[in-house]
Amino acid sequence: MHQIKLTTPTGDTDIDVGELLSVRLPGLDPSPILLVDENVLSRHNDLFSQYPCIEVPSGEGNKTLQTVEYIYRELVKLEVDRSSLLVGVGGGLTTDVAGFVASTYLREVRFGFISTTLLGQVDASIGGKNGVNLDGYKNMIGTIRQPSFVWCDLSLLKSLARKEYVSGIAEIIKYGAIRDVGFLQYLKDHMSGLLELDIGVLEKVVTTSATIKVDVVRKDEKESDLRKILNFGHTIGHAIEREKKVLHGEAVAIGMVMAAKLSQTMDLISGSDVDLISDLVSAAGLPAHMELDPAVIFQNIRKDKKKSGESIHFILLEGLGNAVVKSIPLSELKKILHDLC
Ligand SMILES: NC(=O)c1ccc[n+]([C@@H]2O[C@H](COP(=O)([O-])OP(=O)(O)OC[C@H]3O[C@@H](n4cnc5c(N)ncnc54)[C@H](O)[C@@H]3O)[C@@H](O)[C@H]2O)c1
């Protein structure tokens, strides 16, 4: 088992990465109330059903204030008070909702997460951003509050749908691209192990990814500066997600390859650097490119909340493992997208 500690002004989180972590639930004090993803509960009933469980419905369409309200009412029925402990058990949807519920119910109840998806373990469960969507707009309502603990239970990943698992690998490649060229090389050498859920590889990959996210969040919890680099591949990725029926990681994979190509156009990285990212994406079974209408992608980026005035903060690579934030005028971005798509 590996342990990582995140320390921020709003609180500290102990992150554990390893096998069979959920069996430690009986050791928690006080005994927890679980907010569990419905699919996780049905697949892992033996681990969780002996605790009071509130089921969190799966599907991004359920990441709403209505779901939050439903959970608040269940908490009232269970007589949850400020001395209780809530544990969100699921992927990013469940931990985002559970963190929001816990940080608002009775103005805050102590909470932790058991993260059950690859994306959740390397990204969503870490960093304290909690929240829900509003009228289809992603994460419009939320808080920044750190969970007391996150358990990345690698054993639970075995029941995850293949596509969901592979989608999580996009964020893992992202960490190497923005912060750690040695990690990119490791991924190149161990991609087959990662795809086969080899425990040794998984433990190394999840721990390294979580450590990179922790390091970035510790330095900039509120995303005033450095934390923006975690959005590498996401500006175009989100624009693709609005348009096409693809998973988040698939859209981010395409977005990362395009952002890498743009970095090359600006002489910040070489063609072989772009190839390394693109080859990793393909080796993971993720799409490296897609037929896209540049005008539609441009319109979607304009709507992105990271846009400020007539320019956009775009994350580029100035050498592999070194992300930089550049302000690009929208008029220039329009031309660039025409060349990239
Ligand atoms: N807070 C953050 O910093 C942050 C960062 C990235 C993403 N997110 C959010 O995370 C969400 C996406 O998270 P996700 O990719 O984990 O998706 P998810 O939570 O929707 O889970 C994906 C699917 O897998 C199922 N599932 C989860 N764990 C399982 C398991 N062990 N076995 C079988 N099925 C399982 C779920 O029921 C669901 O159908 C989005 O809402 C996104 O906004 C948050």
Ligand SMILES: [Zn+2]
């Ligand atoms: Zn992402």
